[in-house]
Amino acid sequence: MLNKQVTIKDLARKLRLSVSTVSRALRDVQDINPETKKQVLALAQELNYEPNFIARSLVNKQTKVIGVVLPVIAARYFANALSGMMEAADAKGYHIMFCQSDESPEKEAIRIKKLVSIRIDGLLVSVSKSTSDVETFRKVQQRGIPVVFFDRALEDIEATKVTVNQHEGAFLAVEHLIQRGSTKIAHIAGPKHLSIAIDRMNGYIDALKKYNLPVNNEYILHCEDFQFDAMEKIHALFNLDDKPNGIFAVNDSIAILCIKYLKELGYRVPEDVAVVGYNNDPVSEVVYPPLTTVMQPSFEVGKLATQLLIDEIEQKSSTFHQKVLSSELIVRSST
Amino acid sequence: MLNKQVTIKDLARKLRLSVSTVSRALRDVQDINPETKKQVLALAQELNYEPNFIARSLVNKQTKVIGVVLPVIAARYFANALSGMMEAADAKGYHIMFCQSDESPEKEAIRIKKLVSIRIDGLLVSVSKSTSDVETFRKVQQRGIPVVFFDRALEDIEATKVTVNQHEGAFLAVEHLIQRGSTKIAHIAGPKHLSIAIDRMNGYIDALKKYNLPVNNEYILHCEDFQFDAMEKIHALFNLDDKPNGIFAVNDSIAILCIKYLKELGYRVPEDVAVVGYNNDPVSEVVYPPLTTVMQPSFEVGKLATQLLIDEIEQKSSTFHQKVLSSELIVRSST
DNA sequence: CTGTTAGCGCGTTCAC
DNA sequence: GTGAACGCGCTAACAG
Numbered sequence: 001m002l003n004k005q006v007t008i009k010d011l012a013r014k015l016r017l018s019v020s021t022v023s024r025a026l027r028d029v030q031d032i033n034p035e036t037k038k039q040v041l042a043l044a045q046e047l048n049y050e051p052n053f054i055a056r057s058l059v060n061k062q063t064k065v066i067g068v069v070l071p072v073i074a075a076r077y078f079a080n081a082l083s084g085m086m087e088a089a090d091a092k093g094y095h096i097m098f099c100q101s102d103e104s105p106e107k108e109a110i111r112i113k114k115l116v117s118i119r120i121d122g123l124l125v126s127v128s129k130s131t132s133d134v135e136t137f138r139k140v141q142q143r144g145i146p147v148v149f150f151d152r153a154l155e156d157i158e159a160t161k162v163t164v165n166q167h168e169g170a171f172l173a174v175e176h177l178i179q180r181g182s183t184k185i186a187h188i189a190g191p192k193h194l195s196i197a198i199d200r201m202n203g204y205i206d207a208l209k210k211y212n213l214p215v216n217n218e219y220i221l222h223c224e225d226f227q228f229d230a231m232e233k234i235h236a237l238f239n240l241d242d243k244p245n246g247i248f249a250v251n252d253s254i255a256i257l258c259i260k261y262l263k264e265l266g267y268r269v270p271e272d273v274a275v276v277g278y279n280n281d282p283v284s285e286v287v288y289p290p291l292t293t294v295m296q297p298s299f300e301v302g303k304l305a306t307q308l309l310i311d312e313i314e315q316k317s318s319t320f321h322q323k324v325l326s327s328e329l330i331v332r333s334s335t
Numbered sequence: 336m337l338n339k340q341v342t343i344k345d346l347a348r349k350l351r352l353s354v355s356t357v358s359r360a361l362r363d364v365q366d367i368n369p370e371t372k373k374q375v376l377a378l379a380q381e382l383n384y385e386p387n388f389i390a391r392s393l394v395n396k397q398t399k400v401i402g403v404v405l406p407v408i409a410a411r412y413f414a415n416a417l418s419g420m421m422e423a424a425d426a427k428g429y430h431i432m433f434c435q436s437d438e439s440p441e442k443e444a445i446r447i448k449k450l451v452s453i454r455i456d457g458l459l460v461s462v463s464k465s466t467s468d469v470e471t472f473r474k475v476q477q478r479g480i481p482v483v484f485f486d487r488a489l490e491d492i493e494a495t496k497v498t499v500n501q502h503e504g505a506f507l508a509v510e511h512l513i514q515r516g517s518t519k520i521a522h523i524a525g526p527k528h529l530s531i532a533i534d535r536m537n538g539y540i541d542a543l544k545k546y547n548l549p550v551n552n553e554y555i556l557h558c559e560d561f562q563f564d565a566m567e568k569i570h571a572l573f574n575l576d577d578k579p580n581g582i583f584a585v586n587d588s589i590a591i592l593c594i595k596y597l598k599e600l601g602y603r604v605p606e607d608v609a610v611v612g613y614n615n616d617p618v619s620e621v622v623y624p625p626l627t628t629v630m631q632p633s634f635e636v637g638k639l640a641t642q643l644l645i646d647e648i649e650q651k652s653s654t655f656h657q658k659v660l661s662s663e664l665i666v667r668s669s670t
Numbered sequence: 671c672t673g674t675t676a677g678c679g680c681g682t683t684c685a686c
Numbered sequence: 687g688t689g690a691a692c693g694c695g696c697t698a699a700c701a702g
Contacts, residue, residue, distance in 0.1 A: 005679095007678095007679055007680085008679070008680065009679075009680095017688080017689085018688065018689045018690075019679090019680080019681095019689090020680095020681080020682080020688075020689065020690080020691095021687085021688055021689070023679095023680065023681060023682090024681090024687095024688090027681090031687060031688085032687070032688090033687055033688085036687085036688090050452045051452075051679090051680080052454070052678090052679050052680070053452065053453045053454065054389060054392045054393050054398065054453075054454055054678090054679080054680095055393055055678070055679035055680045055681090055694090056679080056680060056681080057389045057680095057694095058389050058390055058393055058678090058679080058680075058681095058693095058694050058695070058696090059679085059680055059681050059682080059693080059694050060680090060681075060694090061694075063389065065432075073408065073414045073417060073418065074411055074414040074415060074418070076409055079408045079409040079414060080409060082408060083408065083409070083435065086434070086435065095432060095449075095453065096432070097400075097430060097431070097432050098433075099421070100418065100421065114430075117385045117386075117388070118388045118389075118430065119387070119388065119389055253621060256621050257621075260621075260623055263623075281617075282616075282617075282618065283617065283618045283621055286588060286591050286592070286595075286618055286622070287621070287622060288595055288598075340695095342694095342695055342696085343695070343696070344695075344696095352672080352673090353672065353673045353674075354673095354695090354696080354697095355672080355673065355674080355675095355696095355697075355698085356671085356672055356673070358695095358696065358697060358698095359671095359672085359697090362697090366671060366672085367671070367672090368671055368672085371671085371672090386695090386696080387694090387695050387696070389694090389695080389696095390678090390694070390695035390696040390697090391695080391696060391697080392678095392696095393678050393679070393680095393694090393695080393696075393697095394677080394678050394695085394696055394697045394698080395678090395696090395697075396678075671702105672701100672702085673700105673701085673702080674699100674700085674701075674702095675698100675699085675700080675701095676697105676698085676699080676700100677696105677697090677698090677699105678695105678696090678697090678698105679694105680693105680694090681692105681693095681694090682691100682692085682693090683690105683691090683692080683693100684689100684690090684691085684692100685688105685689090685690085685691100686687105686688080686689080686690100
């Protein structure tokens, strides 16, 4: 027994008004008798009238939905970014519809096509690790749909981009190690082709330089895979004659692996070797010792990206912004 | 320079056909000349025609979007469930629009209203911890919108529910402790008002009973809060004269706290005390020793719930299902 | 097999 | 200030 939706037509009939008058009363337009407006609003309330978004979309040619494509929702970072997006979207009467690319450029393109076909008003995207082709996104723009990149952006395309300053976060981490007394600081780095990994490495190098510490290539070890080859790199590091007394790892999992290994070798953390990670994973709090790490403003990234997107949607301004947000160092007992 | 969308009207004009013929050609209806169908399809392809979902929704009175409300997306469990939902929805041509309740019944109700107002075809919901009022959901049903509960369901409402067998998971965990030799097994339990916590406790009790082990009330400690009062419970436990040699914790974080404390006291895990957690958090893999835990089939829960929902949407069948999925014990070095 | 007509719910002219 | 008429893009009913 589904009680069907009441429409403006119903309101009009009961009030002996025309639908257009009711339509006007329901919105913020002038040219309407305040008295009749009050009546309409009252009846709408009473009958529990709800405007039909679908019909409205059809005539206004805007759906009030923003499409989001990100690599994987199970990553804490993206989940938080999405929360920021929902907050910002909600504040302006927009809805979010999101999809995962699973780090596959093909899936990414497919998902975007689907979103476009349901007439999203704008697109937020964090590209997959191996996305390089810009065409998909250009096509979306050519349709008049604004695109904003967040976190991971493409170089060769003009668009608003909201990212996080990886260099700065790494710099802070290493500076902290130096200031607390570490003199020989190693870096377990990420893949050489990943820009965020490179940025973090450069932050590490620049911090060393600033404090006149030597940059020792033996102290920089790249993991091609974040998980499985990290351990051998760590082993290699502690086979060196001149062992480090500080480690900056490209992420928390690797930092934790380091700590585990250091303990096995009988080193004390942080007394003998201090360790800093990156990401502020939930894990970093519960390990022993709790990990000093760098927290990225993922929620804010999502929120800001969405606000900028909505600006573009609504004023059709084609000025693109480049926003780079700062990270925060979370100091815990591992340093 | 936005190239505006091509419509069936455009196709009709170019082909000198009527819009309805084109409309029919584009869909899977009979009563259409295969020849003209081919022509239409060819032109549609060439002009890159895409059906307008909005217009279609307006006349069909169905949007092909499923609303999802869950407590918090940053929890791994729910992120996985959502992935399962997207897979199932995608397979049937539906889209997912999701919201978070942040464990607040008020927000929950608001989000649901919003979703209903944009005319979702069905609703998937995992209620907040303190939701008890059934009215919100009844109203949705009365509108003719099917509701399916997943993971956390309400008792006092008739609807399809897809949940996980907490009792069984706990039973497996405790049985495993017993079989590996633990004779005095304690349980750090969750809040007494939370049904999943109660279920897990009962699983614990029933496993003890099955193996003729005494159920000792001193060995059952309830944490009202999952985080902050866990530590004192653990302390209390090891102030007992008769200390346990096995611990079943209601979740992984608490299990990890246990391990940390046991180590401080000089106990060896698992030799002196074996520990099992619950959830298979990413954390559980990286701690030392890696934690034995119970993995819930969250992805499958989401997928199945969605499939059942779509069935209800499409055949308007009002037979409600109750599905209870099994969990899996992941054995690692903490036992 | 195809075209005509009508209408989904709403917003937007234009007269009045 | 208000109403009638039209259209958004598409589907459904009925003729033919």
